[in-house]
Amino acid sequence: MPETFPVTAAVELAVVERSGFVESRHSGSAVVLAPDGTTIASHGAPGAAVLPRSTLKPLQALACVTAGASLGGERLALATASHSGTERHVAVVRSILEEAGLTEDDLGCPPAWPGDSAARDEMVRDHAAPSRLRMNCSGKHAAMLLACRASGWDTASYLDPSHPLQLHIREVIERLSGERPSATAIDGCGAPVHAVTLTGLARGIHRMGTSSERSPFALHRTAAALIAAVREHPWTIDGPGRPDTVVIERTGVFAKTGAEGLIVMVAPDGTTAAAKMLDGSSRAASTVALRLLERAGAVTTADADRARTDLGLAVRGGGQIVGVIRPVV
Template sequence: MGKAVPLVEVWRGALLESAHSGHAVICDAKGQIVASWGDPQAVIYPRSSCKMIQALPLLTSGAADRYGLTTEQLALACASHNGAAIHTTRVTKWLDQLGLTEADLRCGPQDPADTEAHEGLILAHEKPCQIHNNCSGKHSGFLTLNQYMGGDPEYTEVDHPVQQAALAAFEEVTGEDSPGYGIDGCSAPNFATTLLGLGRAMAWFATAGQRSDQGSAAGARLVQAMMKHPELVAGEGRACTALMRAMPGRAAVKTGAEGVFTGILPELGLGVALKITDGTTRASECTMTALLIMLGLIEAENPVARSYCNVPIRSRRGLDAGVIRPVADFIRPL
């Protein structure tokens, strides 16, 4: 991985208390670099920022139409959700629709990030299950494709037809052969790519509606589903949901673990990918928001933008203590 550049600063009073470096790239419809920071050739795991790519075979295979999947289910297939009732009830219904149960999932149990759901489990003396896992929507998509293909139950194995279909889609839209994979938190393979490849893939999604081939039609449907149901892609209090709500119909954004964030910008025909090298979420959210501001998709003074970029730091008494902001020379005219 090449040299990262400073992207986000944390100031307390007159002192630069912390700093976060990383890489970022903006790509156009041809997959060319419009702007970049750091090393576009840095090889990364995209983590959950690429779930819309993993969902492509669900549509291109014909499985989504065979099972009559709704836009809500397509959004959940791309989601890293909070495990709130709006997520878990829909995943449960989806599994019922397939004639499957929670035991058929292979994502593992996870304590829900949603406070009400978390407290509800405690009060009921119950443990979280796999449906609470933030990736249960993606895995429901995998199960749908697997049932359509007639595959064996271990759909997360890298040589399983479901994952091989995901790899083929991944390499097609990134325009690169993946150099390898790691096991994601949900136990599915996560294929590596360069940051440029990930940005190129997001630009492919951003311009999918301008093309008529089967793969592009599938990509456009997934983007529209994400933008139509931002609350299902993440949830209350989450940057993905809040930013998409603040830019209705203008962008689909998706976070990933370890400081990865992607943006699909149909209005501009651009794709964005970034990676914070220390894996810090506050820095990836700040950087993505700064890029959206720079591209004119959200105003800097929008309350949602201020939640993630140029964020005031307050003491517990509410005193002004500092700010989390992009580095001074980061935002620039393109």
């Protein structure tokens, strides 16, 4: 059976400190690429395969645009999001579907409550039911449907791994990661997710983050536009006060979290960090990736600390701050 790296190959990446006592440890693997794409730091087993989960979304969104989806600005940024389901997010997803001549019913992602507590409370007060539009992957799915419409592909089967769109997505992943996926699984939203190494994932995101909108190649122009769109509209990729949005707003770093403890970040200079927490927890992922970029000189300590202040890393006891979740790499 395909699998990721074992416990024996992992290294400690972060600890949870309470009243001066280390009560929990997060182990995993991580890798840092320099602006020129060379590996400058390696922890654990970054050469082992991982399921990238939502950290794959930038590559999936890129493939949707190169397959014909007409997306720009907030709509392009939201195509790569794991959004919190606010009304603002939902409005953008609806606009993508409307351009495709489709509705919420055409989305293949499952109905869900929004991650944003205010939006959820409002839905409860209105006696509303979970919605496919509120599911955090609805922007990705809407972009996939728009790509299918543009290319004349069937929309009902767009999540089938053998569908032309999914085959195109796989080709883009292979091209940018430099790897052939070692396995294909079904993500939580129902879309195919392809296993690549953590280094391969970092390479793919690095190539997007260092692309130029003046490139002679359409793939790289689109990649640059996508990264720029997310940095210009950081609320789209996650939500107000949520980790990826906080990191982008405070540091200018492109950040994308994935389920099961995955994270990728690309600094403005192209330095790229990717990490996988082996226990599947994401609570330390952002601070670990920030520390890796900080140690590489791509993010200032002041900016990293400013982001950490708003990342919910404080450990509380009796209503008081008694500790912190901190990186140890």
